[in-house]
Amino acid sequence: xxxxxxxxxxxxxxxxxxxxxxxxxxxxxxxxxxxxxxxxxxxxxxxxxxxxxxxxxxxxxxxxxxxxxxxxxxxxxxxxxxxxxxxxxxxxxxxxxxxxxxxxxxxxxxxxxxxxxxxxxxxxxxxxxxxxxxxxxxxxxxxxxxxxxxxxxxxxxxxxxxxxxxxxxxxxxxxxxxxxxxxxxxxxxxxxxxxxxxxxxxxxxxxxxxxxxxxxxxxxxxxxxxxxxxxxxxxxxxxxxxxxxxxxxxxxxxxxxxxxxxxxxxxxxxxxxxxxxxxxxxxxxxxxxxxxxxxxxxxxxxxxxxxxxxxxxxxxxxxx
Amino acid sequence: xxxxxxxxxxxxxxxxxxxxxxxxxxxxxxxxxxxxxxxxxxxxxxxxxxxxxxxxxxxxxxxxxxxxxxxxxxxxxxxxxxxxxxxxxxxxxxxxxxxxxxxxxxxxxxxxxxxxxxxxxxxxxxxxxxxxxxxxxxxxxxxxxxxxxxxxxxxxxxxxxxxxxxxxxxxxxxxxxxxxxxxxxxxxxxxxxxxxxxxxxxxxxxxxxxxxxxxxxxxxxxxxxxxxxxxxxxxxxxxxxxxxxxxxxxxxxxxxxxxxxxxxxxxxxxxxxxxxxxxxxxxxxxxxxxxxxxxxxxxxxxxxxxxxxxxxxxxxxxxx
Numbered sequence: 001x002x003x004x005x006x007x008x009x010x011x012x013x014x015x016x017x018x019x020x021x022x023x024x025x026x027x028x029x030x031x032x033x034x035x036x037x038x039x040x041x042x043x044x045x046x047x048x049x050x051x052x053x054x055x056x057x058x059x060x061x062x063x064x065x066x067x068x069x070x071x072x073x074x075x076x077x078x079x080x081x082x083x084x085x086x087x088x089x090x091x092x093x094x095x096x097x098x099x100x101x102x103x104x105x106x107x108x109x110x111x112x113x114x115x116x117x118x119x120x121x122x123x124x125x126x127x128x129x130x131x132x133x134x135x136x137x138x139x140x141x142x143x144x145x146x147x148x149x150x151x152x153x154x155x156x157x158x159x160x161x162x163x164x165x166x167x168x169x170x171x172x173x174x175x176x177x178x179x180x181x182x183x184x185x186x187x188x189x190x191x192x193x194x195x196x197x198x199x200x201x202x203x204x205x206x207x208x209x210x211x212x213x214x215x216x217x218x219x220x221x222x223x224x225x226x227x228x229x230x231x232x233x234x235x236x237x238x239x240x241x242x243x244x245x246x247x248x249x250x251x252x253x254x255x256x257x258x259x260x261x262x263x264x265x266x267x268x269x270x271x272x273x274x275x276x277x278x279x280x281x282x283x284x285x286x287x288x289x290x291x292x293x294x295x296x297x298x299x300x301x302x303x304x305x306x307x308x309x310x311x312x313x314x315x316x317x318x319x320x
Numbered sequence: 321x322x323x324x325x326x327x328x329x330x331x332x333x334x335x336x337x338x339x340x341x342x343x344x345x346x347x348x349x350x351x352x353x354x355x356x357x358x359x360x361x362x363x364x365x366x367x368x369x370x371x372x373x374x375x376x377x378x379x380x381x382x383x384x385x386x387x388x389x390x391x392x393x394x395x396x397x398x399x400x401x402x403x404x405x406x407x408x409x410x411x412x413x414x415x416x417x418x419x420x421x422x423x424x425x426x427x428x429x430x431x432x433x434x435x436x437x438x439x440x441x442x443x444x445x446x447x448x449x450x451x452x453x454x455x456x457x458x459x460x461x462x463x464x465x466x467x468x469x470x471x472x473x474x475x476x477x478x479x480x481x482x483x484x485x486x487x488x489x490x491x492x493x494x495x496x497x498x499x500x501x502x503x504x505x506x507x508x509x510x511x512x513x514x515x516x517x518x519x520x521x522x523x524x525x526x527x528x529x530x531x532x533x534x535x536x537x538x539x540x541x542x543x544x545x546x547x548x549x550x551x552x553x554x555x556x557x558x559x560x561x562x563x564x565x566x567x568x569x570x571x572x573x574x575x576x577x578x579x580x581x582x583x584x585x586x587x588x589x590x591x592x593x594x595x596x597x598x599x600x601x602x603x604x605x606x607x608x609x610x611x612x613x614x615x616x617x618x619x620x621x622x623x624x625x626x627x628x629x630x631x632x633x634x635x636x637x638x639x640x
Contacts, residue, residue, distance in 0.1 A: 124579065146546040147563070154546035181545040187533045191583050194546045198556070199583040200524035201517055205556050208516065213507045220555025225501040226466040226474035226514045228555065231548030233624035235540025236518065236525050237601075241609050242618055243467070249605035257593040259444065263511050263519040264591060271584060273577040281557075285569035289561050297562055304553035304635055311631045315624055 003170070003177040007089040007117065008032055013080070013104070014093035015039075015046045018121050018147060022091050024053035025150040027070030028062040029178050035076045036083035043076045050074070053150050059306045060151065061313065062179065080104070081111035088113070089174065091143065093121045101125055105134040117170050119143035123195055126188040127160025137162035143171055143182075144192055151305055153181040156192045203271050209284065210277045217288035232308060323490070323497040327409040327437065328352055333400070333424070334413035335359075335366045338441050338467060342411050344373035345470040347390030348382040349498050355396045356403035363396045370394070373470050379626045380471065381499065381633065400424070401431035408433070409494065411463065413441045421445055425454040437490050439463035443515055446508040447480025458484035463491055463502075464512055471625055473501040476512045523591050529604065530597045537608030552628060 010026050012019050015037040023046055026033045035046055050070055057067050077083040084090055090108060094100055101120065108118060118140040120130055131137035142158035149155070155175045159168050168184060175182040185192050191199060205219055214222065230239055237249070244252030273281075289297060330346050332339050335357040343366055346353045355366055370390055377387050397403040404410055410428060414420055421440065428438060438460040440450055451457035462478035469475070475495045479488050488504060495502040505512050511519060525539055534542065550559055557569070564572030593601075609617060 146550070152546055152549060154542060156542070181541065183534070183538055183542050183545075185534060187531065189528075189531070189533050190586060193528060193534055193539065193542050196524055196528065196583065196587075197521055197543065197547055198559075199580055200587060201521045202556050202560065202580065203584050203587070204516055204520035208509075208513060211507065211509070213505060213509050214503070214513055216557045218503055219513065220557050221501070222474060222476070222503050222513050223517065223551050223555040224553065225503075226472055227517055228548065228551030228553075229472060229625060229628060230466070231543050232552035232628060233544065233548075234621050235543035235548065236522050237536045237540050237605060238609060238617070238621070239518075240522065241605050242614065242621070246614060248609065248614075249602050253593045253598055253601070260519050260522065261592055263516065264523050266510060267516075267520060267523070268588070272581055273573045278573055281573070282569050285557060285561050289558060289568065294562065294566060294568075297558070301554050301558070301562070304632060305549060307631045307635055308549060308552060308628050311627045312624060315627055 003173040004029060004031065006170075007174050009034070009086050009088045011036060011084045011087040011090045011112075012093065013037070013083070013090060013108075014095075015042050016093060017049075018145065018149060019091075019093035020046045020049035021053065021148040021150045022093065022121070022145070023074065024050045024057060024070070025062075025178060026091075027073055028053075028057040028067045028150070030063070030066045030073075032073045033075070034083050034087070035074070036078065036080055037076075038078045046076075047071060047074070053148075056151055056302060056306055060179065060309055080107055084108050084112040084116070086113070087116045089117045089119065091119050091121060096122060096124045098125055098129055101130040102133045105131055105140060109135045109140075115139075117167060117174070119171060121145060121149075123191065126190075127158060127163055128188055129160075131160050131162060138164040139167050141167055141171060142185075142192070143175065144194075145180075146194055148302075149180075151302060151309070153179075153309070154194060155180045155182045156185050156194060157182045158185040158188060158192055160188065204267060206273075206277060206281065207267070207269075207271045209280060210271070215288070216281065216284035220288065233312075323493040324349060324351065326490075327494050329406050329408045330354070331356060331404045331407040331410045331432075332413065333357070333403070333410060333428075334415075335362050336413060337369075338465065338469060339411075339413035340366045340369035341373065341468040341470045342413065342441070342465070343394065344370045344377060344390070345382075345498060346411075347393055348373075348377040348387045348470070350383070350386040350393075352393045353395070354403050354407070355394070356398065356400055357396075358398045366396075367391060367394070373468075376471055376622060376626055380629055400427055404428050404432040404436070406433070407436045409437045409439065411439050411441060416442060416444045418445055418449055421450040422453045425451055425460060429454045429456050429460075435459075437487060437494070439491060441465060441469075443511065446510075447478060447483055448508055449480075451480050451482060457482040459487050461487055461491060462505075462512070463495065464514075465500075466514055468622075469500075471622060471629070473499075473629070474514060475500045475502045476505050476514060477502045478505040478508060478512055480508065524587060526593075526597060526601065527587070527589075527591045529600060530591070535608070536601065536604035540608065553632075 011034045131140045141163040144156040146152040240252045331354045451460045461483040464476040466472040560572045
């Protein structure tokens with residue numbers, strides 16, 4: 001049976017920015033969505049987000065009919081037990097507090113159908129920690145998207161110690177059927193992979209700005225005109241594999257390994273958001289980005305992001 | 321006077337991969353190019369590279385006429401003094417050995433016209449170190465491209481202690497006139513900015529693979545489907561500024577700063593290309609990339625890179 005048929009009824013717990021984006025994506029794939037979020041006005045907020053996401057969802061290739069009919073398949077149920085009573089799949093986006101998550105999953109496991117796949121969008125709390133007190137931890141795991149999930153392809157699928165292999169397979173099949181690019185992470189580690197890479201590069205970004213080598217705006221321009229473009233088409237390993245010439249990674253490590261290790265040692269000084277560093281970052285960020293509204297910056301970012309995804313999809317289609 | 325008219329006669333010293341790519345770019349911009357490289361067969365090698373670069377140069381918007389007539393403006397002169405005797409500008413791509421560079425610039429300064437702008441593509445040797453023994457160090461500075469220079473926009477312009485402000489302005493104007501995106505780096509630091517950022521992220525990439533969290537191929541897929549796409553349209557600071565909500569960078573540091581600092585501390589263990597790590601990297605790189613020739617991988621990379629640059633250029637044109 002097709003993954004989207006098996007997981008036709010989805011409950012989204014917590015409908016902030018990430019949750020609302022998941023809702024838009026699920027609806028555009030024809031699924032029935034129940035939103036559980038006790039905040040007043042959440043229904044208008046989510047429906048507004050779904051409307052604003054429609055152009056992007058069409059642009060990334062989802063069915064215009066499913067997008068147009070999305071609201072008919074969307075409902076809201078503030079009571080958690082009732083919200084998950086008929087769920088084939090739960091995508092959780094609640095507060096990043098471990099006590100909240102543990103209590104939540106106990107209650108979800110008690111109220112949801114036994115076959116329900118239980119996924120957390122958490123970027124910070126591994127499944128093993130979240131599932132500690134629940135029944136049926138074998139159906140619970142991380143499905144961590146990259147913001148916003150209705151546009152960016154990656155979903156990190158991270159099983160906990162008690163997650164079953166079948167649940168991992170189901171999560172991968174489900175996200176793939178949605179048009180996402182799931183990647184199973186083999187060990188639980190704080191920040192998983194994408195956020196650890198962001199932290200690693202940001203540490204050096206902050207260090208370079210704090211040292212006065214470049215400003216915030218200059219650093220971003222360097223990235224978007226060099227490494228960012230490169231990493232949109234090939235990762236760091238592919239880039240350095242080609243940089244190693246005919247000997248690939250062996251050639252790279254032989255030729256550039258010692259210099260890279262020396263550079264790593266030059267990055268060992270502590271970096272922190274101390275008062276002086278924060279003051280510099282805030283002033284330069286205001287100078288670089290403060291002239292535009294957040295909505296305008298996001299719209300610009302998403303338009304460029306979608307244009308890139310579309311052109312890469314065309315090339316993929318030509319290749320296959 | 322237009323920058324390209326002022327720097328009509330360019331000498332490229334060293335015509336390996338980077339040098340040949342500069343040659344193709346300079347010719348496509350209508351410049352006269354002398355190549356100085358004593359290797360046997362360098363003329364056929366460079367002319368072959370120029371031919372292969374033609375499609376990419378047309379795709380990034382350079383004049384088809386200038387591209388077609390490039391070979392007529394290209395010559396080879398193995399003698400250094402003769403090669404630079406008529407140069408308005410020198411772009412050096414020699415071996416990354418400081419003694420070689422110091423000797424070279426002494427000889428170039430003695431043989432080139434006094435007005436010649438002297439640029440090194442070096443990624444490793446700051447201008448202050450290279451220019452130590454030469455006359456006229458005020459005209460010498462770094463113009464470090466990101467490979468391949470005829471495709472990737474960034475050029476890091478890094479003056480040395482004795483470089484004049486006019487030389488910095490001239491370098492920025494020259495690279496801008498070529499269609500590049502030069503960025504002045506305010507302090508000399510090993511690896512400048514782009515390569516330091518690559519080193520910072522690669523340290524965590526190697527660490528994650530060495531720990532078995534993901535494989536080489538999985539890590540690259542995570543990057544190209546998330547942070548790479550993002551950084552092609554907005555740098556790390558813009559991304560986190562938006563991640564901070566309505567409070568921008570202040571909101572980001574308040575909400576995510578402590579977690580990010582904790583993650584930085586978790587990255588403090590040494591990372592090195594030791595025997596076990598190298599073995600893992602080599603085997604997994606072979607598995608991920610070894611099924612294709614280097615030429616095929618590069619062609620695929622460049623096609624996708626150019627497609628992204630083209631679509632972003634269309635959006636830029638619509639905005640302005």
